[in-house]
Amino acid sequence: MQEFADIALTVNGDAVARRVETRQHLVDFLRIELGLTGSHLGCEHGVCGACTVRVDGAVVRGCLMLAVQADGADVWTVEGLSDTGEIADLQQAFIERNALQCGYCTPGMLLTAAEMLEAGRRMTRAEIRAFLSGNFCRCTGYHAIVDAIETAMQGRFGG
Amino acid sequence: MADPSPSVGRPLPRSAARRLAFGRGRYADDLRFPGLLHLAFVRSPHAHARIVRIDPAPAIAAVPNARVFTGADIARVCGPWQASVDNLPTLVSPPQHIVAVDRAAWQGEPVAAVVAASRAEAEDAAAEVVVEWEPLPAAAIRDRTLDADAAPAHPELGGNLSYATLIRAGDPDAALAEAAHTVEGRFSFARHTGVPLEPRAVIADYDPGEGTLTVHGSHQAPWHQQDTLSRHLGIPEHLVRVVTPDIGGGFGIKLHIYGEEIAVSAVSRLLGRPVKYVADRMESFVSDVQARDQSVSARMGVDEDGGIRGLAVDALSSFGAYAAYGRPPVNEGMMTIMMTGGPYANGHYEGRLRIAFQNKPPSGMYRAVGQPIACAVTEQLVDWAADAAGIDPVDMRRRNYWTDEACPLTTPGGIGIRRLSLGRCLDRLVAMMDYGALRAEQAALRRNGVHRGIGVATFLEMTSIGPERYGPAGAHVSTQDGATVRLEPSGAVRCVTSVVEIGQGTHAALAQIVADCLGTAPQHVAVVGGDTALTPYGGGAWASRGLTIGGEAAWRAAQGLRQNILELAGSILQADPAGLDLAGGAVCDRATREARITLAEIGRIGHFRHDTLPPGVQPELAVTRHYVPDAVPFALANGVQGSSLEVDTETGEVRLLDHWVVEDCGRIVNPLLVEEQIRGGVVQGIGGALFEECCYDGEGQMLNASFADYLVPMAAEMPDIHVGHVETPLEGTALGAKGAGEAGTVGAPAAVLLAVNDAIRPLGAQVSSLPVTPESVLTAIAAARA
Amino acid sequence: MKAPRFSYVRPESLGSALELLAEHGDEARILAGVQSLMPTLNMRLSEPRLLIDINRIDALKGISFEDGTVRIGALARHAELLASPLVAEHLPLIAAAMPHVAHVAVRNRGTFGGSIALADPAAELPACAVALDATFVLASLRGRRTVPARSFFHGLYETALAEDELLVEARIPALAAGYRSSFLEFARRHGDFALAGVCCHAHVDGAVLSDVRLACFGSEDRPLFAGAASAAAEGRAWSGDVKQAVKAALGGDLDPIGSFHASAATRLHLAQVLTGRALDRMVRAG
Incomplete structure (x- = not known):
């Protein structure tokens, strides 16, 4: 029982070991300790989705998980998914459709959209909107984001 | 522009999007500073209270590395300020301390700044600072703040009235008395705020060696910050530098000068260390400027045939505890009474305005300032009058728009109109909506008990406000922007602009403008900005001015460089510059279009081979120009919005089905950017129409100061938004662009309000308070049944 | 923060x-x-x-089915419930509720047991448990005990859990022959906590309802078994009159708490409207 803990995990495919304050949430760990500033803090109470990261294959609110809980986990952020090219089609669609303005929500949107694509099928616009309903964007009004995700789905699943 | 261009007008993706979408944005909180300290504020839990005593000792005991600065400590470096407007001498405003001294006037007002090695530790220490309070009665209910027995927001002012004015034209009393039909309503517009996703953030770094202050911040107007920091901290202006990295949304919220930002600089100055403060979301809800917050009584009279005869509005607008410092603070209310009725031919008008203080967060300018209120009031009255006169709402509007023949004119509210395109916008909108079919579908569904509603709302959009408003007010706000355009030795181009990029994509549009002027492609033009030490002086990002003003400046600078390049080419080619042109990345023969020498060759010779030039030739391959709007006091855009929705009359739920906008922002430099400004603006307007409200109890406690309870629009409830354009270039400028950032937010609340009322009209119910909530719809329906 | x-x-x-x-x-x-x-x-x-x-305690994980009962471990994540064929087949009420529980990223982490033990009055799962007559298994060093859902929720964030007790799992009777469920909630935005919601579970024979169990959430300080409204539908053929009787009885069952999101009267009205609609749907679903 202690206020610090040693953790070892993989982040974007790289092994990482650190001593962390037990109170530090995952996104502060990624941002402050690892310099992965692509994941953002928008509310720190689990509503806005700006801190969305992938943990053990599923998106989570990075502000609603302690870094110490990620001990042993496989964590991916927008930086890693950019490097592997996994979301290259989504990113290209976002860019071409101007589905981002200030860009602050974009990493979280992309991570959530990437999980949407794992369903392996095209979704209706209403389904896409429902899936995105936990990610706040103040700039775009969402329409262009839905367009971009539709484009990526079309590219992957045809139709 | 003289030369028809290959790039302006095209929907080109912007290069910054590529960076941001790869997680390579660099926002203020992402930056690293050696020796950085973190600052957290102790804030008032009371809306109004006297500070009896502050004891920092427990904080230091808990966190030995912490330092606590009370308001009095800060005041030793930076005294209080006072909002004032030179040409509104009757404006009443109290002095405001950077950090509260003796008395806090809203829940959330900073009362002490705590610095420690990390944000968490600063918060640990802040939680231990003991403040002894003596609560005071609070002015917390907008419509009662001017009552005789209302608690004073500031005891020393004697009353809560800050400002009152009256606009009158023609004889509105007689016109309204003689009208065949008179409609009236009492409207309420809730207090809300801008909620940029990136909270306000600032890192101040005072270097005691050189006496310089460098501030990195998420701010829309770095020059305004530079001015304020210099004057209030007593640091010579050339030693103050404000840098704006990537900015995660602004919408007006980051336009203002906040005590917090100044306090951070003050603390940095006191400690000689870099100090960072990033507002957390809970703080944002009680410290970001808040807006709207008006009640408006309005009356319109029309002829038998629907012609508008007269209009009268009476607005009570709230400031919060203070008006945001440094800019004319009356704008929300003034825009309401100036813009109401604006699109419609009418000579008889009265607009009355009172602005009052409340013990709530300071008021400031949020996207579209006052115009959504004016638009909603006007358009609802027009709809009601159409109903009273038995005229279709679309016909009603077409009948009453100012005609082309009447222009130029000044509206009774005082808005100068050169030229509008409302009729063309309306025609386009009606076609896009398939208005007739929508009405038929609505009638058919109504027979099945389904209540669809259609709203069509006209808007004027004031953008790119020039010096006439800020100069006489005495505000240290520059309404010009500047650009330096430089040819690099490789033939690539750099544009250094004062325009602040906050996500709108203005920098990308500047690249298009510059590229066209220089006959090159936008990808060969790099645009940089966001540093008051390095770019030309300018205004910043507000009032949708980036392209209208900053774009014009860049155009002028690029034209200057173009001329210099042609002259240099003339020297090199021994040709008459008048016979040369720029195209395809080269200097070409104006007549034959044959390439004569590339820009790269010009760059190489102009920068490296002066030895080969004729004597006396001084290549000038960088040109700086500034532009201040001189042809018109502001750029007035206009348009029409349509909303289709369905009301569940049992639950009060409003389900948005579709939304349309036809907008005329003059010359469109990049439709991809314009249309997303429109859509984003619409959704913020829908936020105000259906969701957003800062809820307060009678003691001034904000009840919903979290993202879970302050409802912003999310994807699932928003409709698709169809955008069409009419292009009427702005007169008196080369580019012809007007602003486009306000339009969506101006017109959407009206379109949605009208559609809701259209849906529930058969039940005899109407609503006139925004946001429209399920409860307010149910209440209106129940009242109509009773 | x-x-x-x-x-x-x-x-x-x-x-x-x-x-x-x-x-x-x-x-x-x-x-x-x-x-x-x-x-x-x-x-x-x-x-x-x-x-x-407790996230690494395997004994608290998983969803299983045995002898007509579905066992949901306290650590079963919302996403697991949403994707579970067992839940879809045997607990269609919960399957219908899950898409309304928050958002994908929250469902990927949030647990069934966490939702039950927190006892948020506007949450979906506690009300589902009440309507389905779930039994909760609580463990402490003193031993294990079971508590029926209807007596588990004591008030705002208050439950039968003692300070030293941990919720281990829920045991929920699987959908029996002739039974149907219906779930409706009203929230301002998708995934928000509901202003009002209703879980219906009953035997349906033609239009005749029996063993009716209505549970409301979002109204009071806890999920509430609506006894009078359930009784008003019991043994009767569903009709407009019965609907009115159920709605009226619900007025006696519920004493909603108002807030800035919606007044008490609005919450009651919404609960009544949703209950009528949910029962309409349930009967029609045959």
């Missing part, structure tokens, strides 16, 4: 978790999906001395 300091411990077995709970009592908090606890930590509304992370 950083959490205050706390100690953290991650027991690997139920036994050691219970020992820690017994030792630290109300100074400790159980950490499961943390989707509700974490915001209160970040806001410093909650300042526990010790967090006991």
